Amino acid sequence: MLLEVRDLQVEFRTRDGVAKAVNGVTYEVDAGETLAVLGESGSGKSVTAQAIMGILDMPPGKITGGEILFQGKDLLKLKEDERRKVRGAEMAMIFQDALSSLNPVLSVGDQLAEMFIVHRGMSKKDAKLKAIELMDRVRIPAAKERVGQYPHQFSGGMRQRIMIAMALALEPALIIADEPTTALDVTVQAQVMDLLAELQRELNMGLILITHDLGVVADVADKIAVMYAGRIVERAPVHDIYKAPAHPYTKGLLESIPRLDQKGQELYAIKGLPPNLMAIPPGCAFNPRCPRAQDVCRTDVPPLAQVTEERQSACHFWKETLRDA
Amino acid sequence: MADLSKSEEAVDATPNVTEVATVDAATETEAVAAIEAPVQQGEPILQVRNLVKHFPLTQGILFKRQVGAVKAVDGISFDLYQGETLGIVGESGCGKSTVAKLLMTLEKATAGEVFYKGQDITKLSGRALKAVRRNIQMVFQDPYTSLNPRMTVGDIIGEPFDIHPEVAPKGDRRRKVQDLLDVVGLNPEYINRYPHQFSGGQRQRIGIARGLALNPEIIICDEPVSALDVSVQAQVINLMEKLQDEFNLSYIFIAHDLSIVRHISDRVGVMYLGKMAEIGTDTQIYDHPTHPYTQALLSAVPVPDPAAREGRERIILTGDVPSPANPPSGCRFRTRCWKAEDKCAEEVPLLAIPQVFVGKDTQAAHESACHFAEEKDVVHAA
Numbered sequence: 214m215l216l217e218v219r220d221l222q223v224e225f226r227t228r229d230g231v232a233k234a235v236n237g238v239t240y241e242v243d244a245g246e247t248l249a250v251l252g253e254s255g256s257g258k259s260v261t262a263q264a265i266m267g268i269l270d271m272p273p274g275k276i277t278g279g280e281i282l283f284q285g286k287d288l289l290k291l292k293e294d295e296r297r298k299v300r301g302a303e304m305a306m307i308f309q310d311a312l313s314s315l316n317p318v319l320s321v322g323d324q325l326a327e328m329f330i331v332h333r334g335m336s337k338k339d340a341k342l343k344a345i346e347l348m349d350r351v352r353i354p355a356a357k358e359r360v361g362q363y364p365h366q367f368s369g370g371m372r373q374r375i376m377i378a379m380a381l382a383l384e385p386a387l388i389i390a391d392e393p394t395t396a397l398d399v400t401v402q403a404q405v406m407d408l409l410a411e412l413q414r415e416l417n418m419g420l421i422l423i424t425h426d427l428g429v430v431a432d433v434a435d436k437i438a439v440m441y442a443g444r445i446v447e448r449a450p451v452h453d454i455y456k457a458p459a460h461p462y463t464k465g466l467l468e469s470i471p472r473l474d475q476k477g478q479e480l481y482a483i484k485g486l487p488p489n490l491m492a493i494p495p496g497c498a499f500n501p502r503c504p505r506a507q508d509v510c511r512t513d514v515p516p517l518a519q520v521t522e523e524r525q526s527a528c529h530f531w532k533e534t535l536r537d538a
Numbered sequence: 539m540a541d542l543s544k545s546e547e548a549v550d551a552t553p554n555v556t557e558v559a560t561v562d563a564a565t566e567t568e569a570v571a572a573i574e575a576p577v578q579q580g581e582p583i584l585q586v587r588n589l590v591k592h593f594p595l596t597q598g599i600l601f602k603r604q605v606g607a608v609k610a611v612d613g614i615s616f617d618l619y620q621g622e623t624l625g626i627v628g629e630s631g632c633g634k635s636t637v638a639k640l641l642m643t644l645e646k647a648t649a650g651e652v653f654y655k656g657q658d659i660t661k662l663s664g665r666a667l668k669a670v671r672r673n674i675q676m677v678f679q680d681p682y683t684s685l686n687p688r689m690t691v692g693d694i695i696g697e698p699f700d701i702h703p704e705v706a707p708k709g710d711r712r713r714k715v716q717d718l719l720d721v722v723g724l725n726p727e728y729i730n731r732y733p734h735q736f737s738g739g740q741r742q743r744i745g746i747a748r749g750l751a752l753n754p755e756i757i758i759c760d761e762p763v764s765a766l767d768v769s770v771q772a773q774v775i776n777l778m779e780k781l782q783d784e785f786n787l788s789y790i791f792i793a794h795d796l797s798i799v800r801h802i803s804d805r806v807g808v809m810y811l812g813k814m815a816e817i818g819t820d821t822q823i824y825d826h827p828t829h830p831y832t833q834a835l836l837s838a839v840p841v842p843d844p845a846a847r848e849g850r851e852r853i854i855l856t857g858d859v860p861s862p863a864n865p866p867s868g869c870r871f872r873t874r875c876w877k878a879e880d881k882c883a884e885e886v887p888l889l890a891i892p893q894v895f896v897g898k899d900t901q902a903a904h905e906s907a908c909h910f911a912e913e914k915d916v917v918h919a920a
Contacts, residue, residue, distance in 0.1 A: 253767040354857075368858045369630075398629035398794065400855045403838035407854060425768055428797075428840030432847060451844045469772035471801030473839055474917045476820060479779070480801065482772035486737050 214282075215419040216265070216387055217241040221279035223260050226272060232490040234260040236443040237279070239517070242419040244386065249422045249434035249451070251466075255487055257443035258423045262389045265421075266306050267296050284386065302332050305380035309392035311372035315364040321348075321375050322360035328382040347378040351408060370401035374408065381412060387419045394429065406433060427470055431455060436523070439463050442488050442498035445517065449524040457538035459526035461503045464534060497529070505530050569657050569666035573673065577655055577755075582617035583788055584641070584756060589614045589650035591636050595863060608863045610636040612812035613650070615889070618756065623782065623789040625803030625820075627796055627835070631859055633812040634792045638760045641790065642676055643667065672702050675754040679761035681741030685733040691744055692729040695719070698751045705752050718747040723777060739770035743777065750781065758790045763798065775802060796839050800824050808832045811870040812862055814889050818904030825918070826901040828892060828911040831871045837916040851916060869909065877910050885909065
């Protein structure tokens with residue numbers, strides 16, 4: 214297994230109290246595999262990714278438990294300088310907003326070349342050639358002419374390609390893409406997702422795709438982890454989850470999106486709001502919004518129950534949910 | 539249910555708008571009367587004709603001269619009927635938000651007309667314009683920046699009454715605001731809270747309540763749910779549909795999410811680089827699109843069904859949208875179109891029912907601005 218996250222716990226100590234952002238997350242990704250982490254804002258999906266990358270702001274953040282095994286070694290036990298060698302070279306991240314993730318006063322060529330100079334000790338000249346090669350690879354037209362241009366001279370889609378180029382520069386084993394196409398238009402989103410999927414296949418990388426878009430997930434993921442209030446509520450292969458969700462939250466999400474191919478009736482809406490992370494309800498965090506909630510849901514945190522060999526659901530009533538689906 | 543009709547009981551003496559004797563006071567009064575009157579049966583409430591907005595590009599500091607123009611909206615026409623929702627979709631930079639600003643008279647149109655109940659709002663001023671503005675309201679995209687953080691919810695929702703005191707007399711305002719909060723599903727006791735005490739979905743409800751305050755007939759919604767989480771999106775969409783039925787509102791719903799637009803719209807217009815590419819009922823546009831751009835757009839939408847992965851044909855467009863400052867000649871989509879021929883570069887295709895479909899009893903017979911219009915279902919898996 215390329216990456217295994219085991220019972221990860223992250224909290225943020227703020228003036229108002231302790232926000233429990235991640236409360237025991239477990240998932241794994243293998244080489245060549247795409248794991249989609251699905252969740253709403255505040256579900257802890259990005260914080261988990263930042264903890265894996267080692268770019269969590271600490272303080273206020275603090276990893277209070279768990280382990281992150283990457284190629285067999287626990288990243289949380291590494292020293293910062295060892296960690297730095299892993300970051301960028303072995304695993305890389307693509308962010309949502311390419312414009313604010315790129316340095317506005319450095320040309321894109323310089324930013325790409327920097328990767329090779331720092332990690333591979335290349336000369337400036339060789340690094341620049343490498344940068345052009347990379348821009349070609351992510352299909353930026355006229356790469357040779359554009360290598361000296363600055364981020365603001367590129368369109369949103371092109372900037373996201375540069376982000377992908379930068380992440381791929383050192384051919385990492387794992388890519389974490391945090392909402393990589395959320396800021397893009399649909400036609401450009403399709404281009405970028407296609408490119409990412411193709412490069413992933415070519416390099417046999419593991420990909421963690423963090424998103425809230427159920428459409429994108431259905432398009433590219435092999436398996437899904439659905440997060441809610443810092444916990445995984447359901448893990449399953451992609452086909453199973455869309456066919457029959459085993460958790461009421463997943464079910465609600467799938468029913469609340471309108472369809473493109475037919476005009477539906479009134480949308481199903483999950484009532485209420487996601488919980489405040491400083492006051493997560495006791496028992497199952499979803500219980501105040503759940504149509505199936507019973508007394509046990511308000512007192513006992515549901516364990517991740519094994520639905521099938523590859524599938525788990527953290528619901529006391531997963532059998533009933535699955536049967537009704 | 540809350541009573542939103544104009545309150546007749548004047549508690550305070552409403553500051554009566556004193557008639558300013560102007561030369562065209564008579565025509566102005568006439569215009570106001572037309573605007574306040576109910577819309578004629580069968581007539582559209584809003585008619586947009588060849589609407590154009592060009593933003594000048596200037597050079598030089600002291601002696602500014604115009605060197606070009608960003609053609610944000612370049613000749614758009616459509617109708618809106620009472621009680622219906624017209625969806626406008628398109629990618630960023632296609633001019634859909636500029637259309638919203640023009641309809642709100644927040645921007646001055648370069649050319650063209652917008653008729654509201656027969657009155658051209660681009661030429662109105664004074665009392666008549668004020669009356670129009672009361673009847674066309676807007677809900678904005680970002681519920682975080684469109685509410686003043688230093689005002690209470692009551693002040694935010696009640697502010698429109700300062701400008702249009704005839705809708706709610708002073709002593710009646712608090713009750714009206716509480717009614718509005720109730721209508722959008724918020725606790726009326728929250729009237730003294732500040733925006734930061736609410737979640738994104740609740741803030742959008744506040745924005746909607748503000749839009750409803752003056753009993754408008756048209757609400758323009760510019761990406762009203764795109765900043766919200768999926769589970770909250772559905773709540774807000776359902777609320778908007780409920781309000782439409784309750785108050786017989788007409789919506790112009792601008793969004794880039796094609797699934798949501800289909801869900802809420804009766805008719806849909808597809809914009810590309812300042813022009814309308816195709817317009818029709820939701821069935822016509824989604825199930826029988828004839829413009830290549832619409833087809834590409836629809837085929838690019840990821841469908842939440844992993845089984846459709848292989849079955850669906852994807853049209854992946856190459857390149858980016860050209861700059862609206864220098865749009866291609868002829869058809870604007872031709873630089874990215876796989877059907878483009880010489881004719882497309884020379885002749886601007888008109889928005890009309892394509893010749894091949896004229897007189898045919900098919901859903902494909904709707905307005906589409908393409909020389910080589912052809913029906914193609916890209917939404918349903920083969």
